[in-house]
Amino acid sequence: xxxxxxxxxxxxxxxxxxxxxxxxxxxxxxxxxxxxxxxxxxxxxxxxxxxxxxxxxxxxxxxxxxxxxxxxxxxxxxxxxxxxxxxxxxxxxxxxxxxxxxxxxxxxxxxxxxxxxxxxxxxxxxxxxxxxxxxxxxxxxxxxxxxxxxxxxxxxxxxxxxxxxxxxxxxxxxxxxxxxxxxxxxxxxxxxxxxxxxxxxxxxxxxxxxxxxxxxxxxxxxxxxxxxxxxxxxxxx
Numbered sequence: 001x002x003x004x005x006x007x008x009x010x011x012x013x014x015x016x017x018x019x020x021x022x023x024x025x026x027x028x029x030x031x032x033x034x035x036x037x038x039x040x041x042x043x044x045x046x047x048x049x050x051x052x053x054x055x056x057x058x059x060x061x062x063x064x065x066x067x068x069x070x071x072x073x074x075x076x077x078x079x080x081x082x083x084x085x086x087x088x089x090x091x092x093x094x095x096x097x098x099x100x101x102x103x104x105x106x107x108x109x110x111x112x113x114x115x116x117x118x119x120x121x122x123x124x125x126x127x128x129x130x131x132x133x134x135x136x137x138x139x140x141x142x143x144x145x146x147x148x149x150x151x152x153x154x155x156x157x158x159x160x161x162x163x164x165x166x167x168x169x170x171x172x173x174x175x176x177x178x179x180x181x182x183x184x185x186x187x188x189x190x191x192x193x194x195x196x197x198x199x200x201x202x203x204x205x206x207x208x209x210x211x212x213x214x215x216x217x218x219x220x221x222x223x224x225x226x227x228x229x230x231x232x233x234x235x236x237x
Contacts, residue, residue, distance in 0.1 A: 003206060008211030010048055015218065026230065051205075054147035087231075099135045107144060109126065127141075156202075168190065168192040172186050172189040
């Protein structure tokens, strides 16, 4: 067995970090050190899943079935996601599995369209379609980056650092619009640095799948189910 972490182990880390993050939104004040720390852990999830969208594109036997699977679970997840996020059913924001689907399609455009203007035009359209979704444009850009810069860890580290800074700036701007000073807005936005920390885990990937034949369904099933449970807890308690 190779050293490092298998895909299954990394996905287990991702869903554990996601659960910690989602529980923290309910039960821990973001304006505390503990809240910032828990959400920093939660920022590990999306980069790991974007990384495996790029890996999945390279290794899938059927892009059509892969995209269809993402589309079906994006539909299944929308109701639990909005009940968890908003306390009610809603069309927007769209959930992160939708974002991952857009990322997969963007990679396909990057890989298969020879005409540069058409290629980037379609990728630009996909980026626009990602705007109303969880992780939004950042998620799609990470999928593209993990695919196009595969194995180039200095460039990938720079990409993750840029994503982390962009999300920190966005969080700080939102805080300032809600009356915080610049210093306090920045102080309560440092949890976005967890995006950059994901590089230390991803570099441990050993190229092995791990798990069993059922393991590829783990994230797809866990994502809507845990949000449904949290939504019920929010409603009942």
